[in-house]
Amino acid sequence: MNPDLKQLIRLQSIDLSIQQLRTRIDKFPGISKALDEKLRSAQAAVDTAKEKAKSNQGTRKRLETEISGIETKISKYRDQMMAVKTNEEYRALQHEIEHAQQAIRKLEDDVLNLMMEAENGQADLHAAEARLKQDQQNVNAERKQLEEDNKRDLSALESYLKERKEIQTSVSPDLISRYERVRKHRGGIGVAAARNEVCEICQVRIRPQVFQEIRRNDQIIACDACQRILYDPENLDHPFEVA
Ligand SMILES: [Zn+2]
Structure with a gap:
């Protein structure tokens, strides 16, 4: 098999x-x-x-302060009643x-309503606190998983970039720039498999x-229509490794 072709297939993958x-x-x-x-919304x-x-x-x-203030006033009125001289003053x-x-x-009715409201409010508070606790557990687990995935992605990216660099130095610069050019203009794919006399991508x-000729995989042949470099996936020296 053409070594450059083999490298380009790997590079594409x-x-x-x-x-x-x-x-x-x-x-x-974003996630x-x-x-x-x-x-934040559960905490809010x-x-x-x-x-x-x-x-x-x-x-x-x-x-309640207002009520006790009025009660004081009432007891003052009662004291005054003892001292009044006329019926008119008494009636007043x-x-x-x-x-x-x-x-x-x-006011007592208002207090009673507020007490009932407070009871409902207490139930709402407990529900909100339970949801926050549950959300915290879920978010912590999700974040842990997310961070692990991200770390793995970053290290995979690093090793792919390293391998990419190695391939770039081992294949002729002309061929690399040809691959890059096609890839850039053809949706990120510069190398395509040929099957049953058809370019698999276009x-x-x-x-x-x-x-x-393509079936022999021993030279660089491009698709006439899309310019992608073609190879026969059934006839590779080594199994095509999909990353
Ligand atoms: Zn094509």
Whole structure:
């Protein structure tokens, strides 16, 4: 087999692997960021639930202070009632007391509603905390896997780039630049298999005589249609190794 052809076939396989690895490596920061975002939104739900509980408690405390303030006022009115001289003054105070009692009833209703709200809020908080905990576990596991994959991809990329360099120095520069040129203009593929008298990538027929030459894999022959360098995958000296 033509040694340059053999090297180009390997180079093509390496380049496809490099392309795949780079696509995955480029996606890594985005996926990592999405994991952070997932945790942030779960944490935000917990914070919101806590904030709500705190505000509920604050409002309740304020209403209770208001109630006890009104109660103090009522007991003052009662003291004044003891001292009044006229029925009119007495009735006026009685009216004030009724008014204040009404206000207390309204405030007590509000407190009761807030207490029920707080109970629901507590359930929401527990659910949010449970979700955060679950998300943290999931994200940690996903991140660990992601980082392991990324590390493996980076080291595979490094070894492919090294092998690529070795091939580049062992094949004639003309042939390398020819391969690069075709690859650049033909969707990243500069070497194609020929099967059944057809170029496997562009699907254009190959003349039977040329196909017989290609089958020997002992010279550099390009597809007339797409210019990709052709080889017979059934007739390699050594099994074609797909990376
Ligand atoms: Zn072709």
